[in-house]
Amino acid sequence: MTTQTHPVDHELIRAAAQVARTRCRGDNHTVAAAARDRDGRIITAVNAYHFTGGPCAELVLIGTAAGQGVYELETIVAVGDRERGVIPPCGRCRQALLDYFPGLKVIVGNDDRARTVPITDLLPETYVWADHQLEEE
Numbered sequence: 001m002t003t004q005t006h007p008v009d010h011e012l013i014r015a016a017a018q019v020a021r022t023r024c025r026g027d028n029h030t031v032a033a034a035a036r037d038r039d040g041r042i043i044t045a046v047n048a049y050h051f052t053g054g055p056c057a058e059l060v061l062i063g064t065a066a067g068q069g070v071y072e073l074e075t076i077v078a079v080g081d082r083e084r085g086v087i088p089p090c091g092r093c094r095q096a097l098l099d100y101f102p103g104l105k106v107i108v109g110n111d112d113r114a115r116t117v118p119i120t121d122l123l124p125e126t127y128v129w130a131d132h133q134l135e136e137e
Contacts, residue, residue, distance in 0.1 A: 006075075006105050006116040006117070006118075007116065008107060008114045008115060008116050009036060009075050009077070009107065009116065010114075011042075012034050012035070012036055012042065012075060012076075012077050012107065013034075013077050013079065013086060013107060013114070015034040015042050015044060016032045016033055016034035016044065016077050016078065016079040017032070017079045017085075019032035019034065019044045019045075019046060019079075020032035020046075020079045020080060020081045021081075023046050024046055024080075024081035027049060028048065028049050028050075029046040029047060029048065029049065029081075030047060030049060030080065030081045031046065031047045031056065031057040031078050031079070031080050031081065031087060032044060032045070032046050032047075032057055032078070032079050032081075033045050033046075033047075033056075033057035033058045033060070033061045033076060033077065033078045033079075034061075034076070034077055034079075035061055035065065035073045035074075035075060035076040035077075036073070036074050036075045036076075037065070037070045037072055037073055037074065038072040038073075038074055041070065043061060043064055043065045043068060043070055043073075044061070044064075045057050045058075045060040045061035045063075045064045046060065047060060048060060056078070056089070056090060056092070056093050057078050058076060058078055058089050058093040058096070058097060059092075059093060059096055061076065062096065062097075062100055072101070073100075073101050073104055074103075074104065074105060075104070075105045075106070075107065075116065076089075076097065076104060076105075076106055076107070077106070077107035085110040085111070086107060086108060086109060086110050086114060088106070088108045088122070089106060089122070091123075094119065094122050094123040095123060095126065097119050098119045098120065098123055098126060098128065099128060101119065102119070102120070102128070103118070103119075104118070104119040105117065105118055105119070106118075106119050106122060108122070
């Protein structure tokens with residue numbers, strides 16, 4: 001695997017951290033996500049924890065973006081409540097993010113170790129769900 005790094009979008013980290021500080025209260029909402037679309041707009045969301053399972057902040061963000069007419073995200077980051085900092089996406093989110101946005105960049109690591117990598121680097125040699133939808137020529 002060849003890791004490509006990209007500049008870290010610190011404004012995006014700050015946006016997610018602000019949402020985590022102000023909107024993540026109690027056990028129902030513990031992680032915030034922020035993403036930048038192709039036009040530079042920032043979309044934010046929080047997870048919806050439930051004992052039966054619930055969508056992570058990254059998955060809520062996919063729906064929130066679509067609800068706002070945004071279908072081309074460029075970079076995403078998740079930040080935990082209680083000053084936990086940047087949180088890498090879980091496996092389910094990695095797969096969903098790859099399927100929705102195969103060119104997406106993801107911010108991982110904290111503080112001076114923060115870096116931005118392609119989603120494909122976080123889930124190498126993966127099955128791409130959208131492949132089954134390709135038309136045969």
